Amino acid sequence: MSYIDVYIEHNSLQLNTTFTYVCKEPISVGCRVRVPFGALDLIGFVAAIDVQPRISTVKEVLEVIDKEPLLNDELMALAMTISRQYVCSVISVLKTMLPPALRPSSSKAKIIYEDWVVLNDPQVDLTPKQRAALESVMEQLPMKASVLRKRITLANPLLQKGALRLEQRVKTSQLDLESIPDTSFSLTSEQKNAIEQIEKGTKSVYLLHGVTGSGKTEVFLRLAEKVLTQGKQVLFLVPEIGLTPMMIQRVKARFQTKIAIYHSSLNAQEKYEQYLLVKNREASIVIGTRSSVFMPFCDLGLILMDEEHDASYKQDSMPRYHARDVILERAAFHHCKVVLSSATPSLDSYARAYKGVYALVELTHRIYLDMPRIHPLDLKQEKVEQGISARLWKAIEEALYRHEQVILLLNRRGYLPVVKCTQCNETFTCPDCGIALTYHKKEDVLMCHCCGRVFTFDHTCPHCHGHAFYHMGMGTEKLEETLKLRFPSANILRMDADSTRKKNAHAKILKEFHDQGDILVGTQMVAKGLDFERVTVVGILQADAALMRMDYQSAERAYAMLEQASGRCGRHEKEGHVYIQTFDPDHYVIKSVIDHDYISFFKKEMLYRHLGKYPPYVYLCTVIYMHKEETKAMQIAQDAKDHLSDLVVLGPISISMRQQKARVRLVVKGKDRSVLNQRIWDLVQYHLSKKTTVKQEINMYPLGLEE
Numbered sequence: 001m002s003y004i005d006v007y008i009e010h011n012s013l014q015l016n017t018t019f020t021y022v023c024k025e026p027i028s029v030g031c032r033v034r035v036p037f038g039a040l041d042l043i044g045f046v047a048a049i050d051v052q053p054r055i056s057t058v059k060e061v062l063e064v065i066d067k068e069p070l071l072n073d074e075l076m077a078l079a080m081t082i083s084r085q086y087v088c089s090v091i092s093v094l095k096t097m098l099p100p101a102l103r104p105s106s107s108k109a110k111i112i113y114e115d116w117v118v119l120n121d122p123q124v125d126l127t128p129k130q131r132a133a134l135e136s137v138m139e140q141l142p143m144k145a146s147v148l149r150k151r152i153t154l155a156n157p158l159l160q161k162g163a164l165r166l167e168q169r170v171k172t173s174q175l176d177l178e179s180i181p182d183t184s185f186s187l188t189s190e191q192k193n194a195i196e197q198i199e200k201g202t203k204s205v206y207l208l209h210g211v212t213g214s215g216k217t218e219v220f221l222r223l224a225e226k227v228l229t230q231g232k233q234v235l236f237l238v239p240e241i242g243l244t245p246m247m248i249q250r251v252k253a254r255f256q257t258k259i260a261i262y263h264s265s266l267n268a269q270e271k272y273e274q275y276l277l278v279k280n281r282e283a284s285i286v287i288g289t290r291s292s293v294f295m296p297f298c299d300l301g302l303i304l305m306d307e308e309h310d311a312s313y314k315q316d317s318m319p320r321y322h323a324r325d326v327i328l329e330r331a332a333f334h335h336c337k338v339v340l341s342s343a344t345p346s347l348d349s350y351a352r353a354y355k356g357v358y359a360l361v362e363l364t365h366r367i368y369l370d371m372p373r374i375h376p377l378d379l380k381q382e383k384v385e386q387g388i389s390a391r392l393w394k395a396i397e398e399a400l401y402r403h404e405q406v407i408l409l410l411n412r413r414g415y416l417p418v419v420k421c422t423q424c425n426e427t428f429t430c431p432d433c434g435i436a437l438t439y440h441k442k443e444d445v446l447m448c449h450c451c452g453r454v455f456t457f458d459h460t461c462p463h464c465h466g467h468a469f470y471h472m473g474m475g476t477e478k479l480e481e482t483l484k485l486r487f488p489s490a491n492i493l494r495m496d497a498d499s500t501r502k503k504n505a506h507a508k509i510l511k512e513f514h515d516q517g518d519i520l521v522g523t524q525m526v527a528k529g530l531d532f533e534r535v536t537v538v539g540i541l542q543a544d545a546a547l548m549r550m551d552y553q554s555a556e557r558a559y560a561m562l563e564q565a566s567g568r569c570g571r572h573e574k575e576g577h578v579y580i581q582t583f584d585p586d587h588y589v590i591k592s593v594i595d596h597d598y599i600s601f602f603k604k605e606m607l608y609r610h611l612g613k614y615p616p617y618v619y620l621c622t623v624i625y626m627h628k629e630e631t632k633a634m635q636i637a638q639d640a641k642d643h644l645s646d647l648v649v650l651g652p653i654s655i656s657m658r659q660q661k662a663r664v665r666l667v668v669k670g671k672d673r674s675v676l677n678q679r680i681w682d683l684v685q686y687h688l689s690k691k692t693t694v695k696q697e698i699n700m701y702p703l704g705l706e707e
């Protein structure tokens with residue numbers, strides 16, 4: 001019998017309080033237990049064993065769910081570190097670490113098992129026929145019971161006599177992806193140097209800064225190869241699932257070993273299967289998105305993070321961790337190296353490399369041709385037809401004529417971004433968010449791109465009953481339609497949040513484009529990672545939309561988006577041309593993109609950050625207060641600001657509404673990471689002590705201030 005401390009999740013609890021229970025069975029830290037809590041019974045995680053009870057009446061554990069710890073010591077300690085860093089509850093991290101099927105309170109995620117046959121006792125007495133049957137399949141065991149029954153008719157007697165035995169295993173589905181042949185080439189001298197610098201280097205973190213198409217992926221694959229032959233595990237992180245199909249194919253083609261694939265569009269069953277592959281060491285390489293940083297590795301030898309600047313590496317709900325911070329912790333534990341790679345590194349990472357905290361490794365040349373030519377199209381002067389300037393129309397037409405491919409980026413999905421009545425000027429807005437609704441033509445609905453709510457649209461103005469609406473602006477759906485009218489025989493594909501909702505939709509669109517596509521239209525998804533040989537023209541229709549967002553991070557994001565989009569063309573034998581439509585061709589971001597000059601962008605941007613006192617010169621935390629009444633939220637926010645009077649605090653300002661609640665924001669700046677952290681923990685306690693109905697939401701180290 002021992003006393004144990006348990007983390008449980010309940011709204012009424014303060015962050016990270018544990019409760020003591022008595023447990024009569026043997027138990028370890030990291031196991032799940034069912035415990036009584038008031039009138040409820042809840043599932044929690046064992047935080048500590050053999051503790052001293054703080055009270056005399058200690059309740060008993062109802063059920064020990066795991067005999068073996070579900071999370072090992074490394075992961076339990078990691079959860080605490082993340083909780084501390086990000087000012088969130090340990091239990092929220094523990095839950096995030098596990099596939100949904102293993103999370104407490106996710107009853108929906110039922111796991112399907114199937115019967116497998118394993119060898120039990122080959123010595124049992126068998127008839128000669130049975131013996132022959134057994135020998136004919138022995139080599140191939142274990143196998144699915146259904147497969148065995150198809151192979152041999154004597155499966156049942158072999159099972160009954162105990163030569164074979166049934167075992168329940170998690171049903172595995174084939175995560176199908178068309179296989180591609182592996183292309184192996186001799187490395188360029190830059191690639192060789194990069195690999196040597198990383199392998200021989202003494203630093204633990206490497207920033208591989210290589211221009212688009214410089215062969216960074218190949219460097220990753222070679223590094224991984226070595227580590228795998230040493231029998232260690234490799235974690236290969238990719239930002240979004242849109243990139244993953246091509247990357248998985250390349251990794252699969254290279255390594256003849258089992259690969260675990262982990263990302264958000266897998267269902268609970270598939271996630272659990274992939275998780276087990278790692279836990280049981282059946283797969284030594286994991287390729288996945290953000291959440292795969294928590295895979296149960298036991299002997300990690302290398303962590304690779306592709307496109308390290310990508311915002312999807314930070315989770316935007318509790319716990320709001322950044323995958324980069326997590327891998328640094330894991331690498332320290334496993335004594336392995338981390339390689340971050342990007343053509344447009346985050347300012348944070350590049351600043352660290354600049355200072356020598358990370359080792360900087362550079363690839364300055366494309367494998368094949370030079371970097372693409374950038375043509376800024378000044379919208380103040382260009383002749384524009386249906387949102388596309390005459391020069392871009394011509395470039396598209398000529399590329400199609402030469403049987404080359406075109407990628408067009410318009411960072412707005414849907415058909416019309418704003419629907420406005422021509423009679424009374426009424427604009428359709430979301431009642432919850434106060435944001436203009438976007439018209440989606442195919443479904444004939446209005447959609448809020450903030451909360452995702454969909455409204456039916458009867459083409460009548462609710463205000464004046466008029467039937468005519470302004471056609472203002474253009475979304476990807478309309479752009480696709482416009483292009484189809486102009487080039488009726490071209491195969492035009494669209495990739496945005498609407499067209500990729502279905503499973504594997506990304507992979508399908510990309511395959512179709514690869515095989516027989518002419519034009520790919522899309523939101524910034526199309527800027528990322530694609531590698532198609534025949535793409536020679538890239539058009540960015542509204543570069544200014546990215547530049548004008550009012551945020552200290554806008555320029556960094558805009559630079560990455562423009563440079564990455566440009567990087568999609570001219571990657572092989574054919575020269576690439578990029579057309580950037582803008583009202584501000586002299587903007588420093590556009591200028592740096594024209595010259596493909598990251599360093600000049602970096603230096604200029606660092607100057608602005610220094611002047612404005614923004615990251616990487618300071619650490620930020622945003623605190624949002626939510627309430628039905630804006631004045632209440634304002635009041636609490638002002639009070640919090642006064643409480644943090646020793647720090648620089650911006651705000652409170654009222655930002656967008658969400659779900660009919662006003663949102664008021666403070667931005668807290670700290671020169672010292674640990675001081676900021678401590679003060680925010682203190683703010684959490686302070687807020688709880690006020691017992692107010694205003695909700696407080698903490699976001700440590702946000703990526704920008706956009707909503």
Ligand code: ADP
Nearest residue numbers: 185186187188212213214215216217218367531
């Ligand atoms: P990046 O990740 O830097 O954008 P990739 O690794 O995708 O670049 O490489 C760009 C293209 O060049 C890919 O099609 C890749 O197969 C090819 N490639 C990479 N390294 C070599 C090499 N050493 N020789 C020939 N082709 C290469």
Ligand code: ZN
Nearest residue numbers: 430433448451
């Ligand atoms: Zn809304």
